[in-house]
Amino acid sequence: MSDNYNNRPVVAVVGRPNVGKSTLFNKLAGKRISIVEDTPGVTRDRIFTEVEWLDRYFTLIDTGGIEPDNGDIILSQMRNQAMLAMDMAHVILFVVDGKSGLTAADREVAQLLRKTKKPVILVVNKIDSQSQFDNVYDFYELGLGMPFGISSANSMGLGDLLDEVISYFPKGLNMDADEDLIRVAITGKPNAGKSSILNNILGEERVIVSPVAGTTRDAVDTYIERNDQKFLLIDTAGIRRKSKIYETVEKYSVIRAMTAVDRADIVLIVIDAEQGITEQDTKVAGIAHDEGKGCIFIVNKWDLIEKDNKTLGNYTKEIKEKFPFMMYAPVLFVSAKTNQRMNKILEMVVYIASEHAKRISTSALNDVIGEAVMLNQPPSDKGKRLKIYYGTQTDVKPPKITLFINDKELTHFSYQRYLENKIRENFGFEGTSVKFEYREKG
Numbered sequence: 001m002s003d004n005y006n007n008r009p010v011v012a013v014v015g016r017p018n019v020g021k022s023t024l025f026n027k028l029a030g031k032r033i034s035i036v037e038d039t040p041g042v043t044r045d046r047i048f049t050e051v052e053w054l055d056r057y058f059t060l061i062d063t064g065g066i067e068p069d070n071g072d073i074i075l076s077q078m079r080n081q082a083m084l085a086m087d088m089a090h091v092i093l094f095v096v097d098g099k100s101g102l103t104a105a106d107r108e109v110a111q112l113l114r115k116t117k118k119p120v121i122l123v124v125n126k127i128d129s130q131s132q133f134d135n136v137y138d139f140y141e142l143g144l145g146m147p148f149g150i151s152s153a154n155s156m157g158l159g160d161l162l163d164e165v166i167s168y169f170p171k172g173l174n175m176d177a178d179e180d181l182i183r184v185a186i187t188g189k190p191n192a193g194k195s196s197i198l199n200n201i202l203g204e205e206r207v208i209v210s211p212v213a214g215t216t217r218d219a220v221d222t223y224i225e226r227n228d229q230k231f232l233l234i235d236t237a238g239i240r241r242k243s244k245i246y247e248t249v250e251k252y253s254v255i256r257a258m259t260a261v262d263r264a265d266i267v268l269i270v271i272d273a274e275q276g277i278t279e280q281d282t283k284v285a286g287i288a289h290d291e292g293k294g295c296i297f298i299v300n301k302w303d304l305i306e307k308d309n310k311t312l313g314n315y316t317k318e319i320k321e322k323f324p325f326m327m328y329a330p331v332l333f334v335s336a337k338t339n340q341r342m343n344k345i346l347e348m349v350v351y352i353a354s355e356h357a358k359r360i361s362t363s364a365l366n367d368v369i370g371e372a373v374m375l376n377q378p379p380s381d382k383g384k385r386l387k388i389y390y391g392t393q394t395d396v397k398p399p400k401i402t403l404f405i406n407d408k409e410l411t412h413f414s415y416q417r418y419l420e421n422k423i424r425e426n427f428g429f430e431g432t433s434v435k436f437e438y439r440e441k442g
């Protein structure tokens with residue numbers, strides 16, 4: 001049974017700036033790339049995505065997006081990228097530029113990558129036509145096997161590349177769609193109590209597999225089943241202690257958390273009640289929001305707080321103020337030590353997962369939109385008023401509402417916020433962002 005439930009394969013893209021890593025990433029991500037919303041203090045670039053190839057799924061990481069380009073420190077950044085990739089990925093795509101040819105930086109990185117036991121595929125990008133194919137062989141001297149010529153811009157060679165990538169995955173990884181599994185990432189700063197929460201949950205549950213051995217992954221995954229519902233608990237706690245390379249680098253604990261978030265449906269943001277919200281919590285929550293994950297704030301160590309009848313309300317208010325863009329996320333106050341409300345966590349996860357995946361009928365949605373429009377007219381500009389013809393829910397996880405309108409220029413975020421509130425009053429969508437999309441109709 002354990003093999004079925006193993007981790008997703010991870011593929012990392014490495015290479016110097018401008019070789020076409022993000023172009024390749026976006027091509028492979030296809031339609032699944034998400035439109036990132038404005039959240040202060042959060043990087044806009046998506047550096048993780050799920051890729052589907054012939055009904056098989058894996059996680060792709062663009063290591064180039066992790067650190068911005070910056071002239072003379074390119075080399076050290078590439079070393080970091082390569083190390084991250086060697087540490088996290090099952091397969092590494094080393095991308096070079098077939099137009100500009102071999103560079104010293106390519107040689108340096110190749111030297112590092114030759115040391116790893118992981119499969120490395122040397123990808124020569126920008127081979128836009130057959131006539132440029134000879135350039136590919138120049139890279140053979142990097143000692144990483146036969147180079148693979150592609151053109152990311154023209155989508156040439158990508159299918160063959162994906163076949164190759166998939167052929168290198170170690171046995172036992174999970175490439176299935178996993179429809180009935182709820183993946184839960186447990187994030188939070190060191191010592192917030194993530195391991196204690198995980199152990200507490202596991203204490204009550206039948207453990208199917210724990211932990212999954214044999215992979216040097218960023219997180220330890222545990223599968224449990226409760227009331228016929230399967231959960232994958234992605235724990236980011238052990239990381240700091242395990243990893244030698246990143247021990248000292250605080251930033252990488254955020255990257256780790258981001259990988260866990262990317263793989264999850266529901267993100268638990270564990271906050272130490274005594275310490276309050278940290279910068280890392282803000283970052284991780286922002287990413288979880290942008291990626292449209294189900295989110296739950298867990299305030300742990302509630303036993304340590306001196307309480308009166310206002311404490312809980314005040315604390316909730318403080319969280320809502322720190323995360324104004326996540327008013328939808330529920331807050332649970334727990335103690336892994338005294339067991340207080342610990343049984344609510346999985347209950348809440350199941351509920352938020354159902355909200356996250358909920359579909360509402362077009363007719364019910366339009367009743368609500370119609371009423372909202374009657375109560376409060378859409379905005380107008382220079383005598384022209386926004387007309388909303390109708391709306392329909394076009395996606396789940398997170399829910400997406402597509403509105404058919406007369407003119408995109410007339411849309412306004414405050415009116416969208418108003419509609420979102422009306423939709424939430426009627427349909428809930430608790431714990432998840434709701435995305436909006438506009439389409440003009442003549």
Ligand code: GDP
Nearest residue numbers: 017018019020021022023125126151152153154
């Ligand atoms: P990154 O810095 O490695 O992520 O590179 P980008 O994806 O941003 O690409 C750098 C430049 O190379 C951009 O101008 C791309 O349009 C261009 N580029 C990417 N892939 C190809 C390709 O297959 N052929 C050609 N001719 N240009 C490409």
Ligand code: GDP
Nearest residue numbers: 190191192193194195196237300301335336337
């Ligand atoms: P992690 O680094 O986030 O995994 O945190 P741990 O689970 O290792 O917990 C860090 C410390 O906080 C340990 O000493 C725990 O015993 C303690 N701790 C965890 N949860 C609670 C709690 O609910 N109440 C109290 N008082 N201590 C806790």
